[in-house]
Amino acid sequence: MVDQVQKLNKMQKLMIWHAVDLVSFVTSSVLSYLFFLSLIHLPATYVFIYTLLAFAIYVLLSSILNSSTKINRYSGMIDYTLLFLISLLSGAVSGGLSLIAFDTFSYRFTVLAMIGTALMIISTRLLWQTIYLSKYKTRNNDDEMKHVILIGAGDGGSIFMNSYRRNPNKVKIVAILDDDPYKKGLNIGGVKVLGDLSLLPQVIETYDVHEAIVAIPSLDPVSYEEILKLCNQHKVDVYKMPKVEDVLIGNYRPNTSKQKVNISDLLGRQEVLLDETRLRNEIEGKTILITGAGGSIGSEISRQVSQFNPKKIVLLGHGENSIYLIYHELLKNAGMVNYVPVIADVQDYSRLLSVFKEEKPDIVYHAAAHKHVPLMESNPVEAFKNNIIGTYNVAKAVNQARVGKMVMISTDKAVRPPNVMGATKRVAELIVTGMNQISDSVYCAVRFGNVLGSRGSVIPVFEKQIAQGGPLTVTDFRMTRYFMTIPEASRLVIYAGAYAHNGEVFILDMGEPVKIVDLAKKMILLSGHTENEIEIKESGIRPGEKLYEELLTSSELVDNQLDDKIFVGKVATMPLEEIEVFIEELHHSEDDGRKLKEKIISFANQSAN
Structure with a gap:
């Protein structure tokens, strides 16, 4: 069933969800009507008109805000909150119009029908998401999944784990490491914090790790280099957590949103916040x-x-x-x-x-x-x-x-x-x-x-030289540049x-000027190699070049x-x-x-x- 639904196109899925939502509107209205049947006199015609009108308003609003098509296996709190509010608003507007059109009106019926419909609509989505996730997890054999270490158990790590649990892929977080001793032993999203970064080689061997993901947005360059060196020794790829805002809004996908650690991370250039x-x-x-x-x-x-x-x-x-x-x-x-x-x-x-x-x-x-x-x-x-x-x-x-x-x-x-x-x-x-x-x-x-x-910078040159197996050429080992x-x-x-x-x-x-030879070393580190594998050579200063630049x-x-x-x-x-x-x-x-x-x-x- 899950596989068949997944193969439907966008319009077909939308029609199915609207059909399910119509059932939710009708069911909630009927149950609310029956609940108050002995207490109030409410014509069945009123219930029918209210339900039809509320559903029409709901379809209109959800189409304008594109809320129905946003709900899928990646949906989070923001998506569900929007859908819940649209459901309530549809009932409230329908109730207001019904109050004008009919002599009889029941606040109690309207409120109960509104809340009931909203809860049923959200419940159907959550049920679908639960079924899909459980179906996906049973389909993936643990041996087929990529084992990943998460580095960072702070706010970034917690946000990442919340997103990871909503995004099933052939990825399994096997351990979390953090240098804060107070976080050792904590359980974040079902995964234990084992200890500090000194355990990285041991954890890689024990859990047969394929990748490491750094979830510390403010990690300093020295720590990045240490992680890269340790992971390079064990042929483990290193990635960093995407932007926090992307993770929060559900745009993170473990297999497609991974970001490689880049040279700016190793140079310590922090993002500039401007007015x-x-x-x-x-x-x-x-x-x-x-x-x-x-x-x-x-x-x-x-x-x-x-x-x-x-x-x-x-x-x-x-x-x-x-x-x-x-x-x-x-x-x-x-x-x-x-x-x-x-x-x-x-x-x-x-x-x-x-x-x-x-x-x-x-x-x-x-x-x-x-x-x-x-x-x-x-x-x-x-x-x-x-x-x-x-x-x-x-x-x-x-x-x-x-x-x-x-x-x-x-x-x-x-x-x-x-x-x-x-x-x-x-x-x-x-x-x-x-x-x-x-x-x-x-x-x-x-x-x-x-x-x-940039096209004229040394970075693309180094990348090409690394791809060719080296050597990396630096005109003068004393040369520095601002970057x-x-x-x-x-x-x-x-x-x-x-x-x-x-x-x-x-x-x-x-900021501080950087030695070009140090930049070359960092580029080798980013490539997953060592300086023993890729040589750095001095080629001599070219015409017009200065050893040091000034601002x-x-x-x-x-x-x-x-x-x-x-x-x-x-x-x-x-x-x-x-x-x-x-x-x-x-x-x-x-x-x-x-x-x-x-x-x-x-x-x-x-x-x-």
Whole structure:
């Protein structure tokens, strides 16, 4: 029976549930009528009309709120509460309408019928869920189930176990470990807390464990590394608990919702909590244009902005494939947002101005840029055209089209740049701060370091090298970099932009710098290997690279702090006329790439003095 019902489509299941619910309405009304038969005179016609009307209202409300189709084997308290309230409301509305239509009316009958119907409707769902779970458990032989250790017996572990019990799969939690001595011996969801993490190897051997799930959202990087090392030795995969909100609303599935421990967990970057009211006030109801919308940062800004109900998002980029991908990704959850894909090159001013005047953006996030340091050392002309001319064109179009605000994505490589990429980004900062001095539009730049997982970052390179069996290549074992996750950086860019009013250069707090060689070691650990299995080699510093990056020079001391993660730097500015003269000279010069690079780097470094 259970198997047959599971094979039905959504509409067939809905019809069956409505039939069951109709029986619940009729049964409850009849029993309530019979219960009060000797006490009150209530016409059978009244009972019939009340029941029919209550059921019709119930079907209408449950269809609008999609409550009936939400109830399944994964349903939890929120789903059942909603269905219970809809049942009560249907009876109450029907009773009120019946009071108007009939001379006779019984509060006692109506209340009893309402409560009885609601309880019967919930009971049928709970009965179905119980039958399904028991049927599934008898079907799964213990030998076929994947044995899992849960690490964490606190709030996260308890929430996880509650969700796990509602989601039968070929997974069996065989033990729980927690370093809190007071939790030892506790029983959580039918599974005992055996002790602390020192027992991990023993438990893996005893229970033939296949996986470990970490249910401690705030676990520190050192503990994560220790768990990974112990599990790697026994070939046990390590996952982490999904977001708590996903588990609470029943979106967790043991076989499909598992999340691998990632590099940000080992670097200890905690999720940034920002004032969402400020973000919503900045974005809601506005038209947003994003250049470089197909890139790592641009696409993530598009996702983040979408959460705050803008009227329209214009996705502008030069690469048609990347714009196509982000456009169709966003369309899946479009809601009321209008997405407009635009293929355009920031080096083409007339095209940019045409788009700006047509789309009328309120805010422009300028993420389009060439960012790869060694490549730009070899191609300084392209770095000049895309990063300097492109930014100048966007800034001019913002002014000409009377756009309210422009936020430019900068980089820590703009500080004392020895390379052409950093130098062009420093000149781009000068362009937006200079334009702010003469325009009615508001301009600002946001400066931060490397982002984990972006196309030009070292993470994808390490992943590919690991997949090939190594070795991992680090240019210099002394080299350090600042790192931030793509979602964190993108949201902070939007947040910093909300503070902009006078050409600021915002600096994002990147935390402590990380040695690239340590990053490589952590990537090997995440892959399930050891450093004995995958070698790390030093390959030598590439053209234009620095051993250490900076977010500020000594002369760019922080002016003020807007937030725990956002500062305003006292960054030197320059009149726009001087920058335009420099751009014009380079634009018409016949210098070779080497001389062009030297001029840009020299100009960028002189501007900081």
